[in-house]
Amino acid sequence: MKFKDxxxxxxxxRSATQDDIKHAYRKLARKYHPDVSKEADAETRFKDIGEAYAVLKDPEKRVAYDQMGSSWKAxxxxxxxxxxxxxxxxSGREAGPGDAAEFSDFFETLFGRQGWGAQPHRASMHAQGQDHHAKVMIDLHDAYRGAKRSISLRMPVLDAQGRVATHERTLDVSIPKGVRAGQHLRLAGQGGPGLGEGPAGDLYLEIDFNPHSNFRADGRDVYLDLPVAPxxxxxxxxxxTxxxxxxxxxxxxxxxxxxxxLRLKGRGIPGTPPGDLYVVLKIALPPADSEAKREAYRAMAQAFDFNPRTHLKG
Known part of the structure; x- marks a missing residue:
């Protein structure tokens, strides 16, 4: 997959204001609209322009896209x-289908098929605030024991000049024992402010695990690649182990x-029932880095009538 700038x-x-982005899109959309453009690649360019605008016009998508940094090139x-x-x-990350189906695999990889649609507007003098969503990374060991963690969240906002900025806040969160990757933790009243006397929305934290040097999780089951000698x-x-x-x-x-x-029953992530730990055996060959060790390999070759490729057809 190729990076799209x-x-x-x-x-x-990258420092453009939201108005700059809107004006640039309108100019290019008029130039490359397939109904009026004479350019051979007008339809493709028009779709690319629309996809770029769908991301950069939305402060939330834009700040997530900017997280990639400026080191990537188109x-x-x-x-x-x-x-x-x-x-x-x-806000509204769990909303209904958007127009992502018209966009590229690159867009879908970052934002999913639903494109992070906005939540519906509540037309009322008093309405509950929008629910907010965020992904947080925890260690696999937190899921085994439970933990209390301080997490920092950054919320996209527009400053007075129309440029995207972030508002930061820190929350103390209890990670329950047995939590799984993909599970959502609800923090009541920590979402967007309510309208009038309406209550604040909720904050939903999507759990994911930091990469671990030994273990990987699949639901409640955990896997370990274990090197063993021949x-x-x-x-x-x-x-x-x-x-x-x-x-x-x-x-x-x-x-x-x-x-x-090899299955270690009940040694996966705790739950009712708990997951299992699967140990996957990997044969590790000792290096033949001396004449004595090379001779040992030669003796092994003589001792065994063994061809590991007999099952291959050619």
Whole structure:
């Protein structure tokens, strides 16, 4: 997937005001509208312009897009890093379908198929405030034990000059034991202010896990890639194995092949029922970095009548 520079598409600077962006879009939309333009690529350009404007006209999408930074260039191979949008507070992120279906895979990767639509306007003198949404990154160990964390959120706002800025606030949050990635925590009254005497909206925190050097979660189940020596896999062994709750002794059955999964029941993320921990065996070969070790490999080759490629058809 290629990175799209929406500022370049509209021909504006990253410091452009919202009015600058609107004027640039209107000028280019008139120039490349397929009904009037004589340009050979008018339809494609018109769609690109519309997509760029859909992002940059919306302070919430714009500040999330700007999170990518200015180091990316148009056309570069691109994959958003994990948790790239964590810590940004948005209104109406869970709303109904938008026009993302007309846009590129790049747009969908950042904003999803629904495009972060706005919540419906409540036409009343007294109305509840909008619900807000934010993604927060926690450690996998927090899901095992529960935790109290201070989180900082940044809310997109427009300053007096019409430029996008951020308002920051810090909240103390209780992370419940057993929380899963993708789960939402509701903080009542922490969303947008109400209209008149209406109550404030709620804040929904979407949970995601920071990348871990050993473990990865899938729902309540947790996976660990465990390196084992060839003789441990072939002969069986008892090896010390890390888990999120501390090391355990794991029995490797004899004749275990690479990729075999050993299940530690109930050692996944707590819940009712709890998840499981799956240990995936990976065969680690010792280096042949001395003549004695190379000779040991030669002896092994002589001792075994073994061809690992007999199943391949050619």
């Amino acid at each position: 929406y500022y370049q598409t509209l021909g504006v600077e 056309g570069q191979d691109f994959q958003p890093p994990p948790g790239w949008d964590a810590g940004f507070e948005f 003789w441990e896999a072939a002969l069986g062994a008892s090896v010390s 890390p888990t999120p709750e501390g090391p355990v002794q794991l029995t490797i059955p004899p004749d275990s092949a690479a990729g075999r999964q």
